[in-house]
Amino acid sequence: MDHLRPTDLAREHGISTQAVRNYERDGCIPLAERTASGYRVYTEAHAAALRAYLALIPAHGYAVSGQIMRALNTGALDAALTAVDRSHAQLLRDxxxxxxxxxxxxxxxxxxxxxxxxxxxxxxxxxxxxxxxxxxxxxxxxxxxxxxxxxxxxxxxxxxxxxxxxxxxxxxxxxxxxxxxxxxxxxxxxxxxxxxxxxxxxxxxxxxxxRQRLTVRGLAMLNASVQLARYTALLDLTPPEPLTYPDTP
The missing domain is CATH 1.10.1660.10 (Multidrug-efflux Transporter Regulator; Chain: A; Domain 2)
Incomplete structure (x- = not known):
């Protein structure tokens, strides 16, 4: 697995390396491993987590986005999905x-x-x-x-x-x-x-x-779902057995 530096993650999104470290501190991306000299070592999973988090923000806001990522990074898949569902339900109510x-x-x-x-x-x-x-x-x-x-x-x-x-x-x-x-x-x-x-x-x-703002938010939710799916595919989370539905006439 390729090792990435904080600057590699930061450069992709035009943010500072301090912002990357802050996201790690807040649990929005997983904790990085450290070299013997104390330097952070990131992987593609960290890069995918950062892409997912930054895509979630315009779709769900900072608070919910952080909640979703912290749940995923601690293995609480159902809690993360529940937070996503609530946000989608709020958009529907709006x-x-x-x-x-x-x-x-x-x-x-x-x-x-x-x-x-x-x-x-x-x-x-x-x-x-x-x-x-x-x-x-x-x-x-x-x-x-x-x-x-x-x-x-x-x-x-x-x-x-x-x-x-x-x-x-x-x-x-x-x-x-x-x-x-x-x-x-x-x-x-x-x-x-x-x-x-x-x-x-x-x-x-x-x-x-x-209405325009709701449309923009809905499109952001679609993009966030893509990035979130890519990140969860890299995590060691065991999803439940898929539901089966009876054939409809």
């Missing part, structure tokens, strides 16, 4: 949330009654007045508040709620989306995104960016 928000925004921008597209009054409302304006109960508004959809001001002594222009806009949006069949958690996501983005047009642009 895609579902993105689709739900995108549908809701499309609903808002094509509905002529969309409150986010028109200026709202500077008048403030009590909970009863806002409930009457929308044709809902005060309990409904309290439920929306508990879900994070509404954030009214509260009087310091009495605790009475006061709804200003942004609250009225958010309540109108929530009412519209509830009529469209959206769940409270989906509406909360839309409203909070609109608060951050400043309106549905800005949110649409943010959603496009969000």
């Amino acid at each position: 895609r579902g949330t993105l689709d739900a928000v995108g549908e809701a925004v499309a609903h808002l921008t094509t509905n002529p009654d969309t409150a986010a597209q028109a200026p709202v009054s500077s008048e403030t409302f009590s909970i009863g007045e806002l409930a009457h304006r929308l044709g809902v109960t005060a309990a409904t508004l309290r439920n929306w508040e508990a879900a994070g959809i509404l954030v009214p001001d509260r009087a310091p002594v009495t605790g009475h709620r006061t709804y200003g222009a942004p609250d009225i806009r958010d309540a109108e949006l929530a009412h519209l989306l509830r009529r469209g069949g959206y769940q409270l958690d989906q509406i909360s996501t839309v409203v909070q995104q609109i608060r951050t983005a400043g309106g549905t047009q800005a949110l649409s642009a943010a959603l496009d960016d969000w």
Whole structure:
């Protein structure tokens, strides 16, 4: 087996030899053997581990990538695969949330009654007045508040709620989306995104960016899987017997 120096591993990725030593210290690549004079000696397994770790980072982030590599380097194959599975599941949830928000925004921008597209009054409302304006109960508004959809001001002594222009806009949006069949958690996501983005047009642009980032992450996961498979093939890990599935009609 060819012996590699820290500089050989570092040069491949344009990083410093200190970074390589740090990755070894943190368990992201296996410990290197030492020569009699104390110099590190790496092998192709170390090079494959470094390729896998650096490919994992844009796909799963630093924390999860380190968790995966430390599990593999200590023989905990199932723990490593579980961490990968959780990350893939989170990406799937993110895609579902993105689709739900995108549908809701499309609903808002094509509905002529969309409150986010028109200026709202500077008048403030009590909970009863806002409930009457929308044709809902005060309990409904309290439920929306508990879900994070509404954030009214509260009087310091009495605790009475006061709804200003942004609250009225958010309540109108929530009412519209509830009529469209959206769940409270989906509406909360839309409203909070609109608060951050400043309106549905800005949110649409943010959603496009969000979708692009998810695509980039998904592609990074594919690349990471390739590098991870190459590394695990070099490890002395005994995988379980493959599952057999009945033939489908």
